[in-house]
Amino acid sequence: MLTVQGFQKALEYWKLFLQGVVCTVSLSALTVIFGFILALLLAVCRMGRSKILKAIATVYVELFRATPMVVQIFVIFYVVFDGVKVLPGYKLFGFIRFDRFFPAVVALSLNSGAYLSEIIRSGIQSIDIGQTEAARSLGLSSVKTMRFVILPQAIKNILPAIANEFVTIIKESAICYTIGVQDIMSAVNAVKGATYRMAEALMIATALYFCLTYPTSKIIAHFERKMSAGDKR
Amino acid sequence: MTNDKLIQVKDLKKYYKGDRIKALDGVTVDINRGDVMVVIGPSGSGKSTFLRSLNLLEVPTSGSIVFENVDITKKTGPDGKKLDIDLHRQKMGMVFQHFNLFPHMTILQNMVLAPVQVKGVPQAEAEKKALELLERVGLADRADAYPIQLSGGQKQRVAIVRALAMEPDVMLFDEPTSALDPEMVGEVLDVMRELAREGMTMVVVTHEMGFAREVGNRILFMADGKLLEEGSPDAIFNHPQNPRLQDFLSKVL
Numbered sequence: 001m002l003t004v005q006g007f008q009k010a011l012e013y014w015k016l017f018l019q020g021v022v023c024t025v026s027l028s029a030l031t032v033i034f035g036f037i038l039a040l041l042l043a044v045c046r047m048g049r050s051k052i053l054k055a056i057a058t059v060y061v062e063l064f065r066a067t068p069m070v071v072q073i074f075v076i077f078y079v080v081f082d083g084v085k086v087l088p089g090y091k092l093f094g095f096i097r098f099d100r101f102f103p104a105v106v107a108l109s110l111n112s113g114a115y116l117s118e119i120i121r122s123g124i125q126s127i128d129i130g131q132t133e134a135a136r137s138l139g140l141s142s143v144k145t146m147r148f149v150i151l152p153q154a155i156k157n158i159l160p161a162i163a164n165e166f167v168t169i170i171k172e173s174a175i176c177y178t179i180g181v182q183d184i185m186s187a188v189n190a191v192k193g194a195t196y197r198m199a200e201a202l203m204i205a206t207a208l209y210f211c212l213t214y215p216t217s218k219i220i221a222h223f224e225r226k227m228s229a230g231d232k233r
Numbered sequence: 234m235t236n237d238k239l240i241q242v243k244d245l246k247k248y249y250k251g252d253r254i255k256a257l258d259g260v261t262v263d264i265n266r267g268d269v270m271v272v273i274g275p276s277g278s279g280k281s282t283f284l285r286s287l288n289l290l291e292v293p294t295s296g297s298i299v300f301e302n303v304d305i306t307k308k309t310g311p312d313g314k315k316l317d318i319d320l321h322r323q324k325m326g327m328v329f330q331h332f333n334l335f336p337h338m339t340i341l342q343n344m345v346l347a348p349v350q351v352k353g354v355p356q357a358e359a360e361k362k363a364l365e366l367l368e369r370v371g372l373a374d375r376a377d378a379y380p381i382q383l384s385g386g387q388k389q390r391v392a393i394v395r396a397l398a399m400e401p402d403v404m405l406f407d408e409p410t411s412a413l414d415p416e417m418v419g420e421v422l423d424v425m426r427e428l429a430r431e432g433m434t435m436v437v438v439t440h441e442m443g444f445a446r447e448v449g450n451r452i453l454f455m456a457d458g459k460l461l462e463e464g465s466p467d468a469i470f471n472h473p474q475n476p477r478l479q480d481f482l483s484k485v486l
Contacts, residue, residue, distance in 0.1 A: 138322070
């Protein structure tokens, strides 16, 4: 049952929630950046001429898309980083434990890179081959053709799918509390431990996640409208 | 080698699926500076493949293309370093059937992209030059429009001056009027005629026989990937020798 007193009690721990928001936002932002870079690399490998790179990228993408997120994050944290021994105990913003935070960023980036690369690949392949031919015939290198001609058009086409993936990253990041990252869900857990009540804390977490994801999709929708300048007559 | 020969094509072959499909089957021809060479032939004759091979948009199976004394089909250039095809493509302007303007850029942006990014021309200078070129084809007032706001004929005129902005030594036209509504064909041909009059070396694949006869100084007739007959417009159109050419002309004229 939700009670006013319950909310009052939960809100006494507002600082934990605030820290949770900072943590979730940093986690998601870093994941978006690293995930996107990784995704570009993977997409290029999958479309490139080298059969070896193509095979590696394909296996990678299929592996990460076919296994649960929670398994991936446990493997990264408990196996790859082997507990917390190899990382410094340094605290980001004075409270985010780097030895928990960093493996979480790595795991989320590796995961979202796999999904984003498929989105990017489909976006690039949707652009008419004539665009590449025109750019190359003008003397543009393949890299400059990609940068000035293909990617701007491809990204515009796939922006809704990318927005969806960004929102997914924010939501998926909630799983990181299982390895001790102090995100919003970890604040819920802490409140539950201190007050023996979970319902109100969960309501607060729900509201906070919504306040993060909804504007994110709206902001990207705004850019989408701006980028479609060439579509209007 | 004399300097008059701008492009020397020797025994050019393009095979698909092993050697079951022969898109080009041993084409040899020299293109001289100032030539307006018009390539005609039935569809599937390999004329587009031939044109697209000249700047290596199609990589030939065998044969050589010597452009300005460099064999661009080789992996290494005359200096022993890896051949940079982008360097040679800059000097070969190309115009496509479907215009291929960049839809996310304005007309002006379309025109300055390559000069700025490839040749390092300062932005302001490139824009000035672009506006002059647009002026020549009567489209200076559309510089800030996007391609979708233009008619087909206007798009193709922009595509032509976009290629000219790189100051190429030769212009390649791949069926430049085939995707146009009939009433727009004339305005594009006018621009090409003007270009020929100024002495631009041109290779034109087209179905416009009137244009070929009037503007071309050399006509190539291709069929089944082979160059079957070559000659002046008068020789080709009034005294065709090859039975395939006679048959083709009887259908199109």
